[in-house]
Amino acid sequence: LLATGPPQTSRSPVVGPPENPFWAGGRESLPLGVALIPGGFAFGFSAGAVGLPWWAATLMSLLVYSSAAQFLGIALLASGASSLAIVITTIVANLKYALFGAVLAPQLRDAPTRGLLLASQGLADGNFALAQQRIANNPGHTRTDRYLFGGYLTAVIFWVPSTLAGVLVGDGLPGALQYGLAMGAPALFIAFLTPLMRDLTAALVVTTVAVVTLAGNELLPAGAGAILGILGGATLGGVIRWKRDPSSS
Amino acid sequence: VEARSLLVLIVAMAGVTYAIRLSLVLFARRRRPFPRLVERILTEVPLAAYTSIVVSTVLSPGGDIDLHPSNLYLYATAAAVAVAAWTANIIAVVTAAVGVATALYLLT
Numbered sequence: 001l002l003a004t005g006p007p008q009t010s011r012s013p014v015v016g017p018p019e020n021p022f023w024a025g026g027r028e029s030l031p032l033g034v035a036l037i038p039g040g041f042a043f044g045f046s047a048g049a050v051g052l053p054w055w056a057a058t059l060m061s062l063l064v065y066s067s068a069a070q071f072l073g074i075a076l077l078a079s080g081a082s083s084l085a086i087v088i089t090t091i092v093a094n095l096k097y098a099l100f101g102a103v104l105a106p107q108l109r110d111a112p113t114r115g116l117l118l119a120s121q122g123l124a125d126g127n128f129a130l131a132q133q134r135i136a137n138n139p140g141h142t143r144t145d146r147y148l149f150g151g152y153l154t155a156v157i158f159w160v161p162s163t164l165a166g167v168l169v170g171d172g173l174p175g176a177l178q179y180g181l182a183m184g185a186p187a188l189f190i191a192f193l194t195p196l197m198r199d200l201t202a203a204l205v206v207t208t209v210a211v212v213t214l215a216g217n218e219l220l221p222a223g224a225g226a227i228l229g230i231l232g233g234a235t236l237g238g239v240i241r242w243k244r245d246p247s248s249s
Numbered sequence: 250v251e252a253r254s255l256l257v258l259i260v261a262m263a264g265v266t267y268a269i270r271l272s273l274v275l276f277a278r279r280r281r282p283f284p285r286l287v288e289r290i291l292t293e294v295p296l297a298a299y300t301s302i303v304v305s306t307v308l309s310p311g312g313d314i315d316l317h318p319s320n321l322y323l324y325a326t327a328a329a330v331a332v333a334a335w336t337a338n339i340i341a342v343v344t345a346a347v348g349v350a351t352a353l354y355l356l357t
Binding site: 031032034035038052053056059060063064065066068069073083086087090091094095096097098099100101102103104105106108109111113116117119120121123125128129132175176177179180181182183184185186187188189190191192193194195196197202205206209210213214217218225226229230231233234235236237238239241242246247 | 258260267273275276286292305313321326330333338343345350354
């Protein structure tokens with residue numbers, strides 16, 4: 001349906017030993033980090049607005065490192081929800097990371113357990129998308145665990161200070177810019193999504209996810225719409241492709 | 250909220266999130282590959298996951314579904330898709346979307 005852009009490969013024209021995936025992850029996550037600034041800023045601003053102290057918002061960005069769970073968390077804090085309700089919502093909102101783990105698993109067989117323990121902390125939306133892109137563009141890639149952890153370190157260098165900045169100066173931003181910056185995070189994933197919109201099945205997946213996610217947001221507890229939408233859309237698309245050609249993988 | 254209980258809450262949120270992320274270790278240590286149908290479903294997970302992130306903000310910006318032409322994020326999304334179809338540069342896509350949303354907000 002839509003033409004894909006030129007592949008964003010990391011291969012350098014210089015002949016030499018292959019780059020350590022840790023540094024590749026760190027470098028290729030720089031645009032991700034920049035793209036996370038508006039989201040971090042918006043989170044810090046929202047956290048400050050509901051009365052969260054600067055250290056709590058900053059610590060949440062560093063440790064939880066999950067945009068959806070963090071925004072839901074402060075919204076629930078503001079509404080006076082119990083800590084248990086917030087933790088349960090965090091689990092529901094982040095269940096998708098278990099799916100991401102399953103998707104990346106074949107690429108992680110060469111990783112030692114210590115590497116996987118570090119890489120796990122980097123298993124968030126943006127880093128997952130970059131790792132997927134790297135795997136697609138570099139068939140001979142190795143040590144995706146290092147790539148993920150390098151990417152996490154780069155991303156938090158942007159995500160955490162922009163959170164702090166949002167708490168401290170968020171209110172000073174003009175309304176138009178606040179409105180526009182909220183488009184930053186979705187735009188990031190539109191960049192990853194558009195090249196995947198290659199056929200009718202993909203369009204069906206997107207439509208299913210959109211309908212189920214929005215219906216879930218309206219009718220179900222916070223965070224449930226997204227995971228149900230992802231499961232529903234991916235299952236539908238997977239079954240269609242499997243029925244068409246059950247043998248190849 | 251008291252600082253101490255806030256700290257406990259944040260650590261708990263981070264703990265459960267990390268526990269879910271550890272599925273990475275579990276799946277990577279699996280010996281047998283997934284059945285083909287499961288593999289096919291997992292192949293569709295990235296597209297599905299990116300979509301769910303986009304639709305919540307774009308189609309229900311205030312928490313309620315808003316498909317009215319006055320929802321400026323619809324135009325920002327169109328701009329982002331157009332730029333993304335043309336280049337894989339994510340900064341260009343983000344800049345276009347934020348730019349269009351901000352500009353339209355100022356103009357309307």
